[in-house]
Amino acid sequence: MKPLGKDDSRNLFFSTVFGSRSSCPEKLSEVSHDIVRKCGGLPLAVVTIASLLSSQLEKQERWNYINKSLGYSLMTNPNLEGMKQLLNFCYNNLPQHLKACILCLSMYQEGNIIWKDDLVNQWIAEGFIFAIEGHVKEEISRVYFDELVGRNIIQPVHINNNGEVLSCVVHHMVLNFITCKSMEENFMVAIDHSQAATRCADKVRRLSMHFGNIEDATPPTNIRLSQVRTLAFWGVLKCMSFITGFQLLKVLTLHFWGDEDSISSFDLTRISELVQLRYLKVTSNVTLKLPTKMQGLQYLETLKVDGNIDGVPSDIIHLPGLLHLSLPAKTNLPSGIVHMTSLRTLGYFDLSCNSAENLLSLAELTNLRDVQLTYSAAHSDDLKNNMQCLGSILEKLSNLKSITLAQPGSSYANTLHVDSATNMRISVAGWSILSSPPALLQRIELLPCVCVFSSIPNWIGKHGNLRILKIGIREITSNDVDVLGGLPALTVLSLYVHTKPIEMIIFDKEGFSILKYFKFRCSVAWMKFEAGAMPNLQKLRLGFDVHRADQHDTIPVRIEHLSGVEEIYAKIRVTSTADDLCRRFAESALTNAVTMHQGSPSVNIWCVDWIFDGKDDNIAKKREVEHRILQQQPHIVKEGSNEKSAFLQKNLGEGAHKSVGSRDNSP
Structure with missing residues (x-):
């Protein structure tokens, strides 16, 4: 450079x-x-x-x-x-507590995306993190990760809309230095297939092997495998035979894949012999057979499996130290999970295939802080019944901080960007009866096109700690705006409204004082921002229909009152019957509104062929006609055509920023 x-x-x-x-x-x-x-x-x-x-x-x-x-x-x-x-x-010159955390990065290769949760739990399993009064180890470990980000030792990749870094990479020059320093201090030996014959110190405590697609690669012969405490492996399934030689592992990370000639499954039974194991993550494209017995892994704290599994051992419920359990969708947990009282994070809990007994057992797991739900069968009786019971269960999880419902088949990475329309609905009646929601809850993210409330539930307003909310409602009223605006900690709001509003939605200077991100999806963006509204808003996301332009304003009124907004992103639905004039009118209305903004925010406009399925709007037609108000009739913009081919970017004013092709990072 x-x-x-x-x-x-x-x-x-x-x-x-x-x-x-x-x-x-x-x-x-x-x-x-x-x-x-x-x-x-x-x-x-x-x-x-x-x-x-x-x-x-x-x-x-x-x-x-x-x-x-x-x-x-x-x-x-x-x-x-x-x-x-x-x-x-x-x-x-770094603080001592960060040096070991940094040297652990030598486990990875250049370009690897490293997830925050993985590092946080690996550092704990390694024994690098010590609890401080009033703070658990996970909190301390996350602070260390954020400190590495702040020092630019690691570079953010995925960042959520609350500003939290979820994953990172390491600059190749920094990684090269860390790898050399790690080898020099005999902290970790990192090799690829070309270095398999390299002679290393016989007492290697941590070993990372990146063998790629080489089928006959093996660890260096002089390493005493029984001395290794941490092992990370990336390679093909055929190279996995050596795994049985590592007897005293504490941390085991396996990324392996089968080729066209290999078998379609892999047996992990021998892992049950690693009695010192504290952290286990397995990622594979073949079906994994977990050990039939895991009760011997008494020290296991983290179990993460990313790949298909053929079942869960029944005695997993008797692992006394298990804190973090992450399994794929379509996983039916064994009965008796009521005994897993140490669990703090659980994902994915599949509402479609787990029994009512398992769901009710969640209420007894009062240490749970993070629950990730999903469903693999859209119309199962278990899904319907479990959703009905879920509200009463949440009331009992006093330490719960985050609950999410992820789209079936979605990974942790791409749930950040899921935003598709669907005709399916899941009843949320069981959620509406909540009276005493968990006081510590900071994050609620549901699938707003699937889980649709009639309006903002009253219990939402009781969440003084709620920071992130993603929710779908059938209709919106001024009372809903007041409830949401009264949440003192809310920084990220994604609001999907399934019927056209019958009156203008007004956001005034009251409430939303620290909101940084606002996403609003509705067939009509009939709203107004008054002076002083949302003073700290940085990102505005809009989605609306251009073919509903018969009554209301095309775009929100007075966007210029959002004094701090830096980025505006609009998805406009244009139907096949919309003409070019209608499309151009939609673009022009938005660009003209933003041109008045003194801060010259960047603007992205996409024409798409979906926002919602539109069926709910038919329900509101009669009610809307009866409620017509005597105002000058504004214009309404129709929503666009093909998202891939109709990206329309407008660079507004001198000094406006360009953001061609930026992704929608909405929660």
Whole structure:
């Protein structure tokens, strides 16, 4: 990469440390310019050293020490060796508690997406995390992950709309340094198939093997497998025979796949002999046969299986230390899960195939903090009955912080982007009777096209800690707006309304004071933002129909009152009968409205062929005619055609940002 110029280097440094160039204190100005100069224009060097300094803003003597310690190697020789010296300097100046966490990253290869939950639980299983009074280990581990993000040691990939980083990658130069440092300190040995013959220290505690599609690769012969405590493997199924030699593993991560000639299943029975195991994650494209007996794994804390399984061992309910259980959809848990009282996270619990007994047993698992639900059969009796009972069960889960209902067949990654229309409905009557919802609940995400409430349930307004809400309702009233606006912690709201509103939806300066993300889907976006509304809103997502333009405004009125909005994303449904004039009118109405905004937010407009199935709108037609109000008739925009071919981006005003092809990251 071509080195940055002086101004660009300084801007990058100051924005990383202080947020902006003008925010640099006078006392740090001179030393800052000197440090930037020593980075030789290398972006990674600038960001790395800036991230180190960002936690020491009040310690001028520390800045002077770091400046003197840097030397001039990057100025005179801005190459890999100079960068390695800088990374080594930054590593040596890290807090001790982060060093082991960083060295664990050498388990992964360049380009691997690393999920936060995986790292958090691996670090705990390794013994790197110690509880602090008032905080469980998972909370401490998550803070460490966020600290690595803040120091730019890892780079975010998936970020939810609440700003939380869910996954990351490691820059190839940083990963190369970490891998070398890890080998140097005999912390972890990471090899690929070309290094299988490499001679390593015989006492290897942690081993990572990336064998790709090589079918005859094996671990280095001089390694004493019984000494290995952590094993990570990526490769084909045929290379898995060596796994039985590792007897004292605490952490085991397996990513393997079958080829065209291999068998379609793999037996994991021998894993039941790994009596020290604390963390187990298995990902595969073949059917997995779990051990018939797992009760011997008394220390197991995390079990994650991403792949088809042919059943769950009945004695899994007797694992006393199991905290995190993640199994694929279509998994029928054994009876007796009432005994799994240590569980904190459970996913996916399939409402279509688990018995009513299992569902009722969830009420006894009062340590549950995160429950991920799904359904694999849309019209099963179990699904209907379980949804009816779910509300009363939630009342008893006093520690619950998150509950989600995921689309069948969706992975954790792509549930971030699921947003498809469907004709299916699941009754939510059982949820409507909630009287005392869990006080700690922070996140509720249901499938808004499937789970449709008549209006915002009263119990929603009792959630003082609720941060993320995704919900579908049949109709919206001013009372619903008041209930939602009264949630003091709400930062992310996705609201799907299935009938056209009979009156304009008005958002005033009351409520929604910290809302950062607002998604609104309805056949008609008949709403108005008054001055002072949603003062902290950053992202606005809209979805509406262009062919419903017979009565109301095309787009929300007074978008310019959303003073902090940075990004506006609209999906406009255009039917096959819509003409070009109608489509252009929809675009023009939105672009003209945003042009009035002083902040010049970026705008993406997509024409699509779906928003909702539209059936619910027919219910409202008679009621709407009776309720017509005597106002000047505004215009309504029709929704677009093919999403792939009709992307319409508008760059509004000078300084507006372009975001071509950005994905809809809505919850």
